[in-house]
Amino acid sequence: MSKVSRALALTLVLAILVALAWVPMAARSQVPTSLALALIKPTFNAFAFWGLNETQPLLAYPGASYMPLTALVIYMGPSTLYNVTIRMNVSSPLELVSGEPEPSLKVPLLEPGTELKLIGLFNVSPSASLGLYNETLNVTYTELVKEPITNTTIMIRSWELVNLPVPVVGFVNIRLLGFRTEPPVIYAGINASLITVYLVNTGNVMASNVTVTLVSPGPVEPLEQGYSTVRLGYLPPGRPVNITFPLRLGNVTRLEYLAQPSVSVRVPSSYNTTLRLIVSGDGFNETLDVPVKVYPRAYFTIVNSYHDSVSAGASNTYITVTMINVGGAQAKYLVAALMPNSIFKPYIPSSENPVVALTAFNYTVGNVNNYQEFNVTFVVSVSSAIPSGTYYLPVLLTWYQPPTMQVMHQMVLIPVTIKPAFSFSLGFPSLSNSDLILITVAVLIVIILAVMVAVGSRRR
Numbered sequence: 001m002s003k004v005s006r007a008l009a010l011t012l013v014l015a016i017l018v019a020l021a022w023v024p025m026a027a028r029s030q031v032p033t034s035l036a037l038a039l040i041k042p043t044f045n046a047f048a049f050w051g052l053n054e055t056q057p058l059l060a061y062p063g064a065s066y067m068p069l070t071a072l073v074i075y076m077g078p079s080t081l082y083n084v085t086i087r088m089n090v091s092s093p094l095e096l097v098s099g100e101p102e103p104s105l106k107v108p109l110l111e112p113g114t115e116l117k118l119i120g121l122f123n124v125s126p127s128a129s130l131g132l133y134n135e136t137l138n139v140t141y142t143e144l145v146k147e148p149i150t151n152t153t154i155m156i157r158s159w160e161l162v163n164l165p166v167p168v169v170g171f172v173n174i175r176l177l178g179f180r181t182e183p184p185v186i187y188a189g190i191n192a193s194l195i196t197v198y199l200v201n202t203g204n205v206m207a208s209n210v211t212v213t214l215v216s217p218g219p220v221e222p223l224e225q226g227y228s229t230v231r232l233g234y235l236p237p238g239r240p241v242n243i244t245f246p247l248r249l250g251n252v253t254r255l256e257y258l259a260q261p262s263v264s265v266r267v268p269s270s271y272n273t274t275l276r277l278i279v280s281g282d283g284f285n286e287t288l289d290v291p292v293k294v295y296p297r298a299y300f301t302i303v304n305s306y307h308d309s310v311s312a313g314a315s316n317t318y319i320t321v322t323m324i325n326v327g328g329a330q331a332k333y334l335v336a337a338l339m340p341n342s343i344f345k346p347y348i349p350s351s352e353n354p355v356v357a358l359t360a361f362n363y364t365v366g367n368v369n370n371y372q373e374f375n376v377t378f379v380v381s382v383s384s385a386i387p388s389g390t391y392y393l394p395v396l397l398t399w400y401q402p403p404t405m406q407v408m409h410q411m412v413l414i415p416v417t418i419k420p421a422f423s424f425s426l427g428f429p430s431l432s433n434s435d436l437i438l439i440t441v442a443v444l445i446v447i448i449l450a451v452m453v454a455v456g457s458r459r460r
Helices: 003-021 025-039 354-360 433-459
Strands: 043-050 067-077 081-089 094-096 104-110 115-124 131-147 152-168 174-182 192-201 207-215 220-222 229-235 241-249 253-258 263-268 271-281 284-295 300-307 317-325 331-338 344-346 362-368 373-382 389-401 406-419
Touching: 043 131, 067 081, 067 131, 067 152, 081 115, 104 115, 174 284, 192 207, 192 271, 192 284, 229 241, 253 300, 300 406, 317 406, 331 373, 362 373, 373 389
Parallel strands: 043 152
Antiparallel strands: 043 067, 067 115, 081 104, 081 131, 094 115, 131 152, 174 192, 192 241, 207 229, 207 271, 220 241, 253 263, 271 284, 300 317, 317 373, 331 362, 331 389, 344 373, 389 406
């Protein structure tokens, strides 16, 4: 480069520096300010709560339906925005209620510090877990920015995604507080019972569409199929509810062998079983176990019975029966009561004191241990209007069953053989029909001759 060229270049640089030195102070301060505004993006903060009122929020839970969700959007600045559109992007586990539009909002002018509200109606997926779910808001807007060099205002259309945390922290927790049965203790041989279960929701939200179903593997089962399911509707947190189911108790027996006499007897047996409660509703399905124990009880069977020859119309007849307790538990204060009927009635002499005569109905046995035998004797009168045959004398056994001292009953039928009221038997050995006819004719002839002799002697 020649000396002339260098001189011209240096002169040009000095001219530029002098020109910049004469720029007004306002112009110099305006350049960095416009540049800064153009570089700073608008800032949005957003948070959500379930419900329509922030002071009375709701708790969403897995399986919840028709839940209102409110999203609050706060514009932090720095500049005024125009033609702002906010739209919520819905994703799992949130689902819009059928027919509901996506929550959106349009604002023609948005100043810094302004709070906006979006509301939508949602269902929560039953498979959702508890926690915070990051939904997003799609915000589009127009911003006016001054171009720093030309000092002209331009419109910039921009958009951004704003994070929206949505809480799903509600839960339902159904628990079994306890249960009771009626009678309080179930003994072997009882055919029906009631069971009352006490349930409570220990969660933090109301359980809805609650259905409780009783399921049993047997031998205990619901009394009828229609009684196995109860629909509660709603179950608020912390409020116990009781449900009663009628039960049919299966007749579980064991075989008991008696040496004297050599017979086998079916005896009601104790057992354990587990009932299951299936509690289901919106977003939950739980199974609760209810253990049921059937306890042993006293049970009586006849060993032998004794009575003299009994005929129709007989009175003052003694009937004695020997019984044994084979149930597997003791009986307290056992009483045997004769049950009057059209065939057998207690025999009470006319001279007997009426108060003392009451003992003819009841026989006090006392305490009877397992495998202990005892005798009971009744004095009866027999109806005269019955044919010969075997009839049964009903005896009601009543006792207190330890350990609860619950009153128990058992009906025992004592077989009694009734012979004809008049039996023409002379004690002859076995004869044929023709021999019996001849003997009968001979006896009649003898009777006739005796009558004729008697009549002839009177005439003389």
